[in-house]
Amino acid sequence: MLWPRLVRALVSRPLTDPAGAAPAETVAALGERLATTARARLGRSLAIREVDSGSCNGCELEVNALQNVAYDLERFGLRFVASPRHADVLLVTGPACRNMAEAMERALACTPEPRWVVAAGDCAVDGGVFKGSYAVHGGVGAVLPVDLLIPGCPPSPAQLLEGLLALLEAEAAPRQK
Amino acid sequence: MSALGLIRSGTPQGARPFERFLLTAQAWAGLPAALAAEPSLALLGLWAEPGTVHAAFLDEASHAVLLASAPAEGGRYAALSPARPGAIRFERAIRDLWGLSAEGAVDDRPWLDHGRWPVAGPMSGNPAPRPGAEPPQPEFLPVEGEGIHQIPVGPIHAGVIEPGHFRFHIQGEVVVRLEARLGYKHKGTLGLMLGKTARAAAAFAARLSGDSTVAHGWAFAAAVEAALGLEVPPRAVALRAAMAELERIHNHLNDWGFVCNDAAFAFPHARCGFLREGVLRACADAFGHRLMMDRVLPGGVAPDIAPGGGQAILAALDAVEAEIPALLRVYESHASLQDRVVGTGFLDPVHAARFAAGGFVGRGSGRAFDARIAPGYAPYDLLAPAIAVEAGGDVDARVRVRVAELRTAIALVRRLLMTLPEGETLVPLPARAGEGAALVEGFRGECLHWLRLDEGGVIRAVFLRDPSWLQWPLLEAAIEGNIVADFPLCNKSFNCSYSGVDL
Numbered sequence: 001m002l003w004p005r006l007v008r009a010l011v012s013r014p015l016t017d018p019a020g021a022a023p024a025e026t027v028a029a030l031g032e033r034l035a036t037t038a039r040a041r042l043g044r045s046l047a048i049r050e051v052d053s054g055s056c057n058g059c060e061l062e063v064n065a066l067q068n069v070a071y072d073l074e075r076f077g078l079r080f081v082a083s084p085r086h087a088d089v090l091l092v093t094g095p096a097c098r099n100m101a102e103a104m105e106r107a108l109a110c111t112p113e114p115r116w117v118v119a120a121g122d123c124a125v126d127g128g129v130f131k132g133s134y135a136v137h138g139g140v141g142a143v144l145p146v147d148l149l150i151p152g153c154p155p156s157p158a159q160l161l162e163g164l165l166a167l168l169e170a171e172a173a174p175r176q177k
Numbered sequence: 178m179s180a181l182g183l184i185r186s187g188t189p190q191g192a193r194p195f196e197r198f199l200l201t202a203q204a205w206a207g208l209p210a211a212l213a214a215e216p217s218l219a220l221l222g223l224w225a226e227p228g229t230v231h232a233a234f235l236d237e238a239s240h241a242v243l244l245a246s247a248p249a250e251g252g253r254y255a256a257l258s259p260a261r262p263g264a265i266r267f268e269r270a271i272r273d274l275w276g277l278s279a280e281g282a283v284d285d286r287p288w289l290d291h292g293r294w295p296v297a298g299p300m301s302g303n304p305a306p307r308p309g310a311e312p313p314q315p316e317f318l319p320v321e322g323e324g325i326h327q328i329p330v331g332p333i334h335a336g337v338i339e340p341g342h343f344r345f346h347i348q349g350e351v352v353v354r355l356e357a358r359l360g361y362k363h364k365g366t367l368g369l370m371l372g373k374t375a376r377a378a379a380a381f382a383a384r385l386s387g388d389s390t391v392a393h394g395w396a397f398a399a400a401v402e403a404a405l406g407l408e409v410p411p412r413a414v415a416l417r418a419a420m421a422e423l424e425r426i427h428n429h430l431n432d433w434g435f436v437c438n439d440a441a442f443a444f445p446h447a448r449c450g451f452l453r454e455g456v457l458r459a460c461a462d463a464f465g466h467r468l469m470m471d472r473v474l475p476g477g478v479a480p481d482i483a484p485g486g487g488q489a490i491l492a493a494l495d496a497v498e499a500e501i502p503a504l505l506r507v508y509e510s511h512a513s514l515q516d517r518v519v520g521t522g523f524l525d526p527v528h529a530a531r532f533a534a535g536g537f538v539g540r541g542s543g544r545a546f547d548a549r550i551a552p553g554y555a556p557y558d559l560l561a562p563a564i565a566v567e568a569g570g571d572v573d574a575r576v577r578v579r580v581a582e583l584r585t586a587i588a589l590v591r592r593l594l595m596t597l598p599e600g601e602t603l604v605p606l607p608a609r610a611g612e613g614a615a616l617v618e619g620f621r622g623e624c625l626h627w628l629r630l631d632e633g634g635v636i637r638a639v640f641l642r643d644p645s646w647l648q649w650p651l652l653e654a655a656i657e658g659n660i661v662a663d664f665p666l667c668n669k670s671f672n673c674s675y676s677g678v679d680l
C-alpha cells in the first residue's frame with residue numbers, strides 16, 4: 001500500500017543531517033589563493049577526484065562514508081568523479097609513498113586548471129606516523145602543490161565536509177580586502 | 178620425516194603461546210618435499226629478519242599453530258613455494274625487504290620493491306644505497322592464444338579505493354588471466370616499528386589496515402602480552418571483543434551495500450550505508466573514535482567505554498537487526514541482482530584449502546576455519562559463536578557468510594555489553610624480554626602478529642600478516658573465465674586489503 005508509506009515519510013525525520021558552516025578563516029585564506037577568473041569558471045560546485053597516495057585505508061572509509069545519505073553531498077554541489085580529467089579537486093589521502101609519487105604527479109597533470117589539491121588526514125598533512133620512513137616522501141605536499149589541509153586520523157566525514165564547504169565558500173565570496 | 182616432525186625436531190625458542198622451532202638450514206631444506214606430502218599443514222605466513230627466515234604453520238587437523246625458523250646461509254634459504262603456492266608473494270617480499278633469496282622459488286620477480294626507494298633491502302641490516310636509477314618496467318606473466326589483448330588498470334582506480342595495478346589478459350570479453358601488482362602503498366611499517374617500545378609501536382599495528390584497526394591492534398597487543406606473560410583485565414578482554422565485533426558489523430554492512438551497488442543496485446547500498454553510519458556514530462559516542470582506532474593497547478583498552486555508550490551501541494544495532502530481513506528480501510528477490518552474484522567469481526574450495534584462505538573468502542568456499550573458535554582465545558572460548566560456512570564459492574556465498582556473521586556479531590556485542598565485567602581496563606607493561614605471537618579473527622580473516630622484545634621492552638623483530646596475503650592470489654583464480662564487467666563485483670566480494678599486504 002502506497003498511502004501508509006507516504007504518510008510515514010511525511011511525518012518521519014529526514015535521514016540527512018542539517019548542513020554545517022565552513023570556518024570563516026579558512027574560507028578567507030582559500031579565497032586569497034583563487035583568482036577571479038578561476039572563481040567564475042568553478043562556480044558553486046566542485047567535482048572531486050579522490051587519490052589514495054598510500055593511506056592505511058581508514059581515510060578512504062571516511063571519504064566513502066561522506067557519500068552516504070546522512071551527508072547527502074550533492075545538495076552542496078559536491079560530487080565524486082571517476083577521472084581526474086573531470087575533477088576540480090584532487091582529494092589526496094595517505095602519506096606520499098615513493099611507489100605512488102609518479103601516479104600522483106600524473107593524476108595532477110590530468111586535472112584541468114583551475115584546480116584545488118586537498119590533503120586529507122594526518123598522513124597527507126605531513127606523513128603522520130609514517131614520516132621518516134625510507135618508503136615515503138612525507139606529506140602530500142612533498143609531491144603535489146597543496147591548497148588545503150584537513151587534519152585528523154582519519155578526519156571524520158563532518159570534518160571533510162567542513163573543508164570542502166570552505167572551498168565552495170571561497171569560490172562564492174568576492175575576494176576579501 | 179613428516180613436515181610436522183621435521184619442524185618439531187628443531188630447537189624450541191620459548192615463543193608463546195605458539196612455540197617456534199629453530200631448524201638447521203639442512204632440515205629446512207627438507208621442508209618443501211615434506212610439505213608436498215602433507216597437505217594438512219597449512220602455511221600461514223613467511224617472513225624474515227636479517228640472516229634468518231621464519232614461517233608460521235597451522236595443523237588443519239588439530240588447529241595447532243607452530244613457527245619454524247632457519248638461518249639463511251649466504252643470504253639464501255630453500256623456497257617453500259613449490260609446495261605451498263601461498264608462499265610465492267612472501268618470498269618475493271622477503272627478497273625485497275630483507276635481501277634474502279628463496280632457492281628454487283616459483284617466482285623471483287620483485288614484489289614490494291618497485292625500484293623507487295633510495296635503498297635496496299631496507300630491512301636487511303645493511304641496506305645498499307641505490308642512486309636514482311630509472312625504475313624498471315614491471316614484468317607480467319605471459320599469455321598465449323589467439324586475439325588476446327591486455328587491459329591495464331591502476332594504480333589509481335575509478336572509485337574511492339586503494340591503489341594497485343591489475344593487468345588483465347582478455348580474449349573477447351572473457352578474462353584469461355588477471356595478475357595483480359601491489360606494493361604501491363608500501364610505507365615501511367615494519368622498519369618503523371623496530372626500536373620502539375610496544376606501546377609506541379601499537380600505533381603502526383592500528384594503521385596496518387584502517388578497516389581492521391581493532392583486529393590488528395588486538396593481535397599486536399595479544400602478541401606483546403604473550404611475550405611478556407601478561408594477563409589483561411577481564412573488562413578489557415570483553416571491550417576488545419565488543420569493538421572487534423562492531424568492526425565486523427560495520428565492514429560487513431559496507432561491503433554488502435557495495436556488492437549490490439556494483440551490480441547497479443543502489444538501494445541496499447544506501448540503506449547499508451545509513452545503518453553503518455549509525456553504528457560508527459555509536460562507536461564514537463562509546464569509544465571516542467568512529468573506527469575505534471588506538472583503543473586497544475598492549476596491556477588492555479583505553480579509554481574505558483563512555484557512560485551511555487553501551488546504550489548508543491545497542492540502539493544502533495537494534496536498527497541494523499530490524500532491517501536485515503527486509504534487505505535480505507530485496508537482495509534475494511531481484512532477479513537482476515541475483516543474476517550478477519550467483520555463480521560469479523567462483524572460488525574452487527580446492528584452491529581455498531591450498532592457500533589456507535581465511536575469513537569469508539575461505540568460509541564461502543567450504544573452509545570452516547575461524548581463529549575465534551580454534552586455536553581460540555578469550556572471551557570467545559566462553560561465547561562460542563556459530564561459524565557460517567557456505568559451499569557455493571561464488572560472490573553470493575561470500576555475501577551470505579557475511580550476512581550470517583552480521584547477525585552473530587550483533588548477538589555477541591549485546592551479550593558482551595550486558596555482561597561487561599567491572600574493574601580496570603589497562604595494566605602497565607613490565608619491561609622484560611620475550612617472544613610472542615597471536616592470531617585474532619578480524620572481519621576479513623585471521624590477523625597473525627609475531628614479535629620479539631628485548632630486556633628494555635623494545636621491539637627487535639616483528640611481522641604483521643594481514644589475512645589478505647592468502648586471499649589476493651585467489652581473486653586471480655576466481656575471476657578467470659568471468660567477463661571483465663564482473664571484476665568490480667568479484668573484487669568487492671573479496672575486499673582484500675592493499676595497505677595490509679603492502680606493509
Ligand code: SF4
Nearest residue numbers: 055056058121122123
Ligand atoms: S591519517 Fe590516519 S586514517 Fe588516514 S591514512 Fe593516515 S593513519 Fe590512516
